[in-house]
Amino acid sequence: MKVLLVDDESAMVDALERGLTAEGFVTEAAMNGIDGLWMAEENDFDVIILDIMLPGLSGYEVCRRLRAGGSTVPILMLTAKDGEFDEADALDLGADDFLSKPFSFVVLLARLRALLRRAPVDREPMLTAGSIRLDPASRRCWRGEDEVALTTREFSLAEFMIRRKGNVLSRNTIAEHVWNSELDIDSNVVEVYIGYLRRKLDDGRTRGVIETVRGIGYRLIETVEGKNDAASSI
Incomplete structure (x- = not known):
């Protein structure tokens, strides 16, 4: 998932970027309100x-x-101030949650995941696409009754695609949201990870969940177990 961090404390920005990247988020930062x-x-x-x-x-x-x-x-507001009026002002202006500095990174992470689960577009507590289920809170994935072990990056890729199931996603779009804006889009990193994810989710089944749309990108489709359709290949 792609996060915008707006804060003028460079040390905090650097620390949050490192922590969020390790958790599979793609983070971009701005150091002032105008930017x-x-x-x-x-x-x-x-x-x-x-x-x-x-x-x-x-x-x-x-x-x-x-x-x-x-x-x-979704907007998570940060403040170094204490006081219920600051929190009330933030919520009245449209913020979804607030956190007072200093805060625990574990708490920040939990708040972010809670916001993502309840955001208005495809943010169900349990994400589903046919027989595929993803739990963003516990970072667990299943196909049917079988749990699928995913790495942090594989889970981020699966979560991004399942939130946009049925849509054709270009390699550039996937790279921007699952990696970062500096990723060389001419490299085959996206293709490689699509291959990893496809193999884990399909695991010998005849019905594939990720279609290759030639010349454009990829699409995650709804699956019904038992269908005898061949999976796409890269």
């Missing part, structure tokens, strides 16, 4: 972590403008 607002408006993020005290534009104003413009992306 943060522009990035949020011009790019597709799954969740935004937004500090209140920012140069240029405050987190309050960034949040207000995003909601006024129709954005529904």
Whole structure:
């Protein structure tokens, strides 16, 4: 999942980027409110972590403008302040949750996953596509009754695709959301991981769950166990 982090504390940004990357998130950062607002408006993020005290534009104003413009992306507001009025202001302006500094990374991670589960577009507590089930909270995956062991990157790829099941996803789109914007899109990293995921999810079954759309990308499809359709290959 793709996270926008807007905070002017470089040490915190670096620490959060390292931690979120290790958990399978793709993170982009802005160090002031003006850049943060522009990035949020011009790019597709799954969740935004937004500090209140920012140069240029405050987190309050960034949040207000995003909601006024129709954005529904989940926003987790960060504040170094204590006080119920700051929290109330954040929620009144459209933030989905708040966290006071200093905070535990474990708590931040739990809050992010909770926001992703209840966000308005394809954010069910248990994600499903036919016989495939994914639990974002526990990071577990099943096909039918069989649990499938996935690496962190494989799970992120499966989660991204299942949230957009039925849609054709280009290699560029997958790379931007599951890796980071610096990934060389001419490399075969996406193809390699699609192959890993396909083998684990199919595991000898005749019905494949990931279709290759020639010249465009890939599509995760609804599956019904027992169908005798051949899986696509890379």
